[in-house]
Amino acid sequence: xxxxxxxxxxxxxxxxxxxxxxxxxxxxxxxxxxxxxxxxxxxxxxxxxxxxxxxxxxxxxxxxxxxxxxxxxxxxxxxxxxxxxxxxxxxxxxxxxxxxxxxxxxxxxxxxxxxxxxxxxxxxxxxxxxxxxxxxxxxxxxxxxxxxxxxxxxxxxxxxxxxxxxxxxxxxxxxxxxxxxxxxxxxxxxxxxxxxxxxxxxxxxxxxxxxxxxxxxxxxxxxxxxxxxxxxxxxxxxxxxxxxxxxxxxxxxxxxxxxxxxxxxxxxxxxxxxxxxxxxxxxxxxxxxxxxxxxxxxxxxxxxxxxxxxxxxxxxxxxxxxxxxxxxxxxxxxxxxxxxxxxxxxxxxxxxxxxxxxxxxxxxxxxxxxxxxxx
Amino acid sequence: xxxxxxxxxxxxxxxxxxxxxxxxxxxxxxxxxxxxxxxxxxxxxxxxxxxxxxxxxxxxxxxxxxxxxxxxxxxxxxxxxxxxxxxxxxxxxxxxxxxxxxxxxxxxxxxxxxxxxxxxxxxxxxxxxxxxxxxxxxxxxxxxxxxxxxxxxxxxxxxxxxxxxxxxxxxxxxxxxxxxxxxxxxxxxxxxxxxxxxxxxxxxxxxxxxxxxxxxxxxxxxxxxxxxxxxxxxxxxxxxxxxxxxxxxxxxxxxxxxxxxxxxxxxxxxxxxxxxxxxxxxxxxxxxxxxxxxxxxxxxxxxxxxxxxxxxxxxxxxxxxxxxxxxxxxxxxxxxxxxxxxxxxxxxxxxxxxxxxxxxxxxxxxxxxxxxxxx
DNA sequence: GCACGGTATGAGAGCGCTCTCAAGCCGGAT
DNA sequence: ATCCGGCTTGAGAGCGCTCTCATACCGTGC
Numbered sequence: 001x002x003x004x005x006x007x008x009x010x011x012x013x014x015x016x017x018x019x020x021x022x023x024x025x026x027x028x029x030x031x032x033x034x035x036x037x038x039x040x041x042x043x044x045x046x047x048x049x050x051x052x053x054x055x056x057x058x059x060x061x062x063x064x065x066x067x068x069x070x071x072x073x074x075x076x077x078x079x080x081x082x083x084x085x086x087x088x089x090x091x092x093x094x095x096x097x098x099x100x101x102x103x104x105x106x107x108x109x110x111x112x113x114x115x116x117x118x119x120x121x122x123x124x125x126x127x128x129x130x131x132x133x134x135x136x137x138x139x140x141x142x143x144x145x146x147x148x149x150x151x152x153x154x155x156x157x158x159x160x161x162x163x164x165x166x167x168x169x170x171x172x173x174x175x176x177x178x179x180x181x182x183x184x185x186x187x188x189x190x191x192x193x194x195x196x197x198x199x200x201x202x203x204x205x206x207x208x209x210x211x212x213x214x215x216x217x218x219x220x221x222x223x224x225x226x227x228x229x230x231x232x233x234x235x236x237x238x239x240x241x242x243x244x245x246x247x248x249x250x251x252x253x254x255x256x257x258x259x260x261x262x263x264x265x266x267x268x269x270x271x272x273x274x275x276x277x278x279x280x281x282x283x284x285x286x287x288x289x290x291x292x293x294x295x296x297x298x299x300x301x302x303x304x305x306x307x308x309x310x311x312x313x314x315x316x317x318x319x320x321x322x323x324x325x326x327x328x329x330x331x332x333x334x335x336x337x338x339x340x341x342x343x344x345x346x347x348x349x350x351x352x353x354x355x356x357x358x359x360x361x362x363x364x365x366x367x368x369x370x371x372x373x374x375x
Numbered sequence: 376x377x378x379x380x381x382x383x384x385x386x387x388x389x390x391x392x393x394x395x396x397x398x399x400x401x402x403x404x405x406x407x408x409x410x411x412x413x414x415x416x417x418x419x420x421x422x423x424x425x426x427x428x429x430x431x432x433x434x435x436x437x438x439x440x441x442x443x444x445x446x447x448x449x450x451x452x453x454x455x456x457x458x459x460x461x462x463x464x465x466x467x468x469x470x471x472x473x474x475x476x477x478x479x480x481x482x483x484x485x486x487x488x489x490x491x492x493x494x495x496x497x498x499x500x501x502x503x504x505x506x507x508x509x510x511x512x513x514x515x516x517x518x519x520x521x522x523x524x525x526x527x528x529x530x531x532x533x534x535x536x537x538x539x540x541x542x543x544x545x546x547x548x549x550x551x552x553x554x555x556x557x558x559x560x561x562x563x564x565x566x567x568x569x570x571x572x573x574x575x576x577x578x579x580x581x582x583x584x585x586x587x588x589x590x591x592x593x594x595x596x597x598x599x600x601x602x603x604x605x606x607x608x609x610x611x612x613x614x615x616x617x618x619x620x621x622x623x624x625x626x627x628x629x630x631x632x633x634x635x636x637x638x639x640x641x642x643x644x645x646x647x648x649x650x651x652x653x654x655x656x657x658x659x660x661x662x663x664x665x666x667x668x669x670x671x672x673x674x675x676x677x678x679x680x681x682x683x684x685x686x687x688x689x690x691x692x693x694x695x696x697x698x699x700x701x702x703x704x705x706x707x708x709x710x711x712x713x714x715x716x717x718x719x720x721x722x723x724x725x726x727x728x729x730x731x732x733x734x735x736x737x738x739x740x741x742x743x744x745x746x747x748x749x750x
Numbered sequence: 751g752c753a754c755g756g757t758a759t760g761a762g763a764g765c766g767c768t769c770t771c772a773a774g775c776c777g778g779a780t
Numbered sequence: 781a782t783c784c785g786g787c788t789t790g791a792g793a794g795c796g797c798t799c800t801c802a803t804a805c806c807g808t809g810c
Contacts, residue, residue, distance in 0.1 A: 008500070010796055021760045026798060034758065053499045058796035060432035062765050081462030082665055091456055094483050098492065106481045108469050117473065123428045125383070126478070235669065290457055294610065296671065385766055396790045401768060409788065433766035436795045
């Protein structure tokens with residue numbers, strides 16, 4: 001506490017001051033199991049006096065644990081910071097990791113070259129595990145993590161989940177299909193008959209699943225191409241998609257936009273073209289984040305607890321790390337539903353002393369319609 | 376490349392395969408200075424064959440460098456992820472750090488307890504330096520970084536900058552005062568006479584400086600309290616502030632909101648109260664981020680290149696680390712303007728072999744009015 | 751009195767890397 | 781031939797920690 005600069009004190013120094021061995025100090029610093037109370041007290045006193053802080057590199061070198069996890073966002077476009085979705089999820093993750101004293105390493109993938117750097121990083125033993133978001137089809141990241149033997153949890157169901165590929169991926173997702181069904185049924189219930197859909201990029205499962213829900217609710221084998229447009233999950237994409245839809249199907253009386261951001265874009269186009277909402281065209285969004293509440297008129301939307309999803313991802317990963325550490329072997333992941341967890345079940349007992357590996361299963365959270373003035 | 380699991384290969388293994396010593400492999404891995412080409416080739420071959428990746432903990436242990444910097448966001452409220460400002464800045468930082476192969480550790484401070492954890496972390500040698508944002512008055516973080524001897528660059532001028540306290544802080548900011556002056560002069564130029572201001576939290580220098588610019592442009596020693604309201608830099612805060620202003624000064628004909636987000640909130644209130652924009656009330660925002668372009672009507676605002684500010688922060692820190700490494704001594708920071716750098720000058724020669732310590736100065740970037748329909 | 755099991759502490763090896771220093775080698779100047 | 785300087789390479793110490801193993805110590809039960 002007294003020497004601000006100069007070499008940082010080591011275990012050795014603390015041991016000398018406390019009149020014990022390095023090993024004993026190490027024990028005290030790591031919980032003190034098997035050290036008598038008076039000795040512990042002496043050691044803690046010395047630690048305080050010298051302002052000792054363990055050197056993380058040395059610790060990592062021998063324990064093979066870094067106490068950090070990587071959060072990788074594979075979104076090449078500007079979406080990450082214009083869509084509050086990522087921020088919210090990140091916040092949930094950050095909170096949960098902080099509670100477990102685990103550090104968060106943020107990495108963005110924007111260019112081809114980034115994959116190299118990140119691949120090297122993941123195999124470099126810098127982190128204990130990884131959280132990955134918003135993967136598109138054929139993203140090389142999962143294979144990299146797999147090869148590096150790095151425990152990974154995905155945000156959103158990865159494309160190969162359910163396929164034969166082993167090991168089964170661990171992920172957190174909402175029930176996109178059901179959410180979309182609720183949205184479209186709501187529109188049908190209000191008498192709308194020409195319901196268009198603005199989808200996300202169709203190489204992402206969340207976008208595909210929402211489109212599937214739309215089809216199911218309508219009871220059609222495939223969506224009418226004139227009523228379908230890809231808005232790329234961005235506001236300006238939603239704007240353009242809405243324009244295309246109005247051109248190809250001028251008689252539409254409702255739009256289901258697969259994200260609030262796209263819905264807000266759609267609202268702008270509708271206003272520009274003089275279509276009144278919801279009188280002439282009803283609009284439903286998805287996410288229930290800021291853009292929904294601020295839109296004019298406020299959006300009917302499908303609520304998903306994004307922050308909670310982030311927290312669940314973090315908990316799942318921390319749990320996976322705990323289990324791995326206990327027995328060293330990779331853990332089989334049951335499919336969601338079949339003995340797996342639903343809702344927050346998997347994380348409910350995060351404090352259990354002996355984690356049950358069977359709880360390491362994908363988590364599907366609920367989606368729920370929130371009705372506002374746009375419908 | 377063949378063994379996916381099993382213990383990761385070490386320098387030793389590579390050395391054995393290449394038929395050289397550990398030291399030589401180390402040299403090749405770190406650039407190969409002083410190693411003959413055929414030997415280098417043999418080593419690289421072995422590295423490739425074994426899929427060798429250096430162990431970062433071991434390296435850090437001896438070099439005392441981690442290759443990571445902490446980004447600390449001291450925003451207790453939900454502002455961080457609703458205001459695109461942070462995201463943009465983070466993006467700039469992330470890009471610049473990635474280019475320098477430096478990792479980004481993200482930490483949020485939300486509760487009192489977080490300070491402890493972060494303090495410990497900063498003194499634990501986990502990172503080589505820190506970037507801090509959005510500090511409020513009396514934030515304990517700068518003192519912590521200082522005590523830990525951690526090179527730090529601030530986003531936005533810290534409160535004590537210019538005071539006697541040594542060492543002078545290194546920061547990146549825009550010319551908030553000038554930006555505000557431009558905004559208010561613009562309103563005056565259009566014949567507005569009762570111009571209100573919605574400020575940010577007045578324990579932040581950026582909020583204070585913008586308020587100062589407002590006063591200067593109006594040529595008054597202090598703002599009329601009926602024309603001033605704190606909007607806390609949030610959308611809903613702007614909404615409430617606008618309502619208060621309309622109550623206390625019903626005859627106002629213009630509002631300068633010190634962020635786009637607050638301006639969008641103000642627009643909502645104005646619309647709700649039936650005041651036409653810009654006919655009855657002109658509105659100017661600040662930032663020129665998404666909310667400005669999407670607002671209805673689109674906002675006249677003061678543009679600052681937020682992403683560039685992030686990049687500059689990162690560059691400044693990297694530079695500082697480079698200099699520290701070279702001579703080990705703390706570097707004096709000249710005041711901005713007095714021999715310091717303006718605009719991007721400080722970062723212009725980032726690739727110089729022998730960095731000039733004199734370039735390690737606060738950077739003030741330009742603010743520029745962008746006129747749109749709201750005025 | 752002595753063997754015994756259990757617990758508290760210390761000694762010391764080693765985690766994987768970098769870096770200093772000494773040794774070896776070569777060509778050119780003496 | 782001899783020496784010198786520069787360049788390339790290897791040997792080995794050591795970064796700060798954890799963890800195994802041996803040792804010392806204690807109280808029991810025979």
